[in-house]
Amino acid sequence: MTALVFVVDDDADHRAAASDLIEAAGHEVCAFPDAAAALAALDRSDPGVIVTDLRMPGMDGMGFIAALAARGGDHPVVVITGHGDVPQAVQAIRAGAEDFLEKPYSADHLLLVIARALRARETRDELRRLRSRLPEEEIVGDSRAMAGLRAQVAALAGLDVNVLVTGETGTGKELVARALHAGGPRGAKGFVALNCAAVPESLFEIEMFGAAAGAFPGAMVDKPGKLELADGGTLLLDEIDSMPQPIQAKMLRVLEDRTITRLGEHRPRPLDIRVVSTSKVELKAMAFDGRFRADLYYRLAGAEIATAPLREMSGDIALLFAHFASEAARRYGRALPEIPISLRARLVRQSWPGNARELRAAAERFVLGLDPGGEGAPATSEGSGASLPERMAAFEAREIHAALVKCRGNTERAATLLGLPRRTLNDKIKRLGLTT
Structure with missing residues (x-):
């Protein structure tokens, strides 16, 4: 999937390097030295994703996210942070950013995060299209x-x-x-x-x-x-x-x-x-x-x-869950809760023997806050029908997620708590699609 990507960074060298990497992957890039210039460009362009530095003079990344929200747009924002800024990045996620990257990062990781953000927007666009038709x-x-x-x-x-x-x-x-x-x-x-x-x-x-x-x-x-x-x-x-x-x-x-x-x-x-x-x-x-x-x-x-059956359409599970949750929120007069990346990852690992009917019931429980696990998914992958690797992955994801919450998103402290090297923990967070 190719798209227009905005790169916003006051560091000219980093801005140029990131732009080159993204263009090499087939995307079109517009680069800006500050948030104000990027906001002005939104009047004439519709980027698929915005990549922005967190620390910038004038309007910083948090202010940029707030300004984007005030415009009422739906552009996924990927925040780039320096060493030690992960708690601020977590705040950015809570303020509406889609994901974040911690410097230094690899080219593959940058492109993976951009692809994930594009898929998230595509899912939201699909849901808006669905709401205009008979469910x-x-x-x-x-x-x-x-x-x-x-x-x-x-x-x-x-x-x-x-x-x-x-x-x-x-x-x-x-x-x-x-x-x-x-x-x-x-x-x-x-x-x-x-x-x-x-x-x-x-x-x-x-x-x-x-x-x-x-x-x-x-x-x-x-x-x-x-x-x-x-x-x-x-x-x-x-x-x-x-x-x-x-x-x-x-x-x-x-x-x-x-x-x-x-x-x-x-x-x-x-x-x-x-x-x-x-x-x-x-x-x-x-x-x-x-x-x-x-x-x-x-x-x-x-x-x-x-x-x-749903097991043959794993790529559709998160989209279907979001669609059913949207229907349930409208039917019960509830606000649609944010579906975190960690929940999407758990949903895909489910076996769903009841297929879409079971998935719909899980989405309704999620909207109503009735999920006994407190995270919106039905029975976890640790059920008797799951394989040993699936159960181990579910346990690992739950423990890492709990540690990140306990440490307020600080991966260094979470790594110490879990007894893991920080690099190993970061790799697991990326692989499991976790966030806080």
Whole structure:
């Protein structure tokens, strides 16, 4: 990812050296000798990230961060500090800076921090874009799996073909169904959902096809079924693999004839629907085994979409968590808490067997302050399902984070407390993505 980078430093030699390093990585650079000049340039340029020295004559780095906040912009700021200035850098982080670098630093470390800041801004930009759209119809993520899923939905949304969506529990199958409905010509009509696993078999026919008044004792008025309610729009048959065999035969007839007859009636009613079905098991295998009608399977699976589990999209976890947290904050009328880098690192190390549904629940607990660990993540990587390296990394991250908090961000004192060389501690902080 390339971007425009502002470099602000009163030291001409350091300003030139940092600019050369950043330009060599493919970024465009604008360098300024003081904060006032950089602020004036913001009227005509929109940098992806701002790299600034902390100690400068006139307006220093802290004043620069405050001035940026007053402008209402969203430019990630990376603060460069001298030896012994880490506590001030921590204050800068709390004031709104994205990250900091301590001199002397390596070229690789500088570029890594800039890349991390750019990704953070991209995440915030994505969230702003998401807020302008209907959350239930949004497929969030930048991974190859999510990009492919969006492409499939876009290609099929405008086609009046039945779609079967398969995937593990919690992978967003209903989200895909709603996106298919919203993106097609039926989007202005009704979207009706029926969970096939939640309806008792004795009531399935009435729930699905409806009943006329007097069709059975107690039927005092006409009752339209889910099929009739979805006329002109989309019917979602969730967990279609749980549909009883007798209903499967009647559903096949509906799809072939495009008519429906209520229980207790003999007059068929015309029906115009699109059916999207979901299944967490391999429906084709069930059809081959005789556990599901093969002819109905082929009617339902005019096209197929498979949703990926969260473990295959680790790069999307932090973005999804931020999206779910934003939704929860809006729903509960809470301020959206800052999601620290240390929490993002912990989230990526989780296994998430419940997929996005589990991640959403964790984000809601984070927003409501209900996380028992106090740091917003659900069960840590030290759970029984984690590998030994994952558990060791989680323990190490927690201990280092606690030491940094106890020492108010002073890495020298934290290193002494932990019994580590300071350079080793700094390397671990970078590798684990920790901050205070």
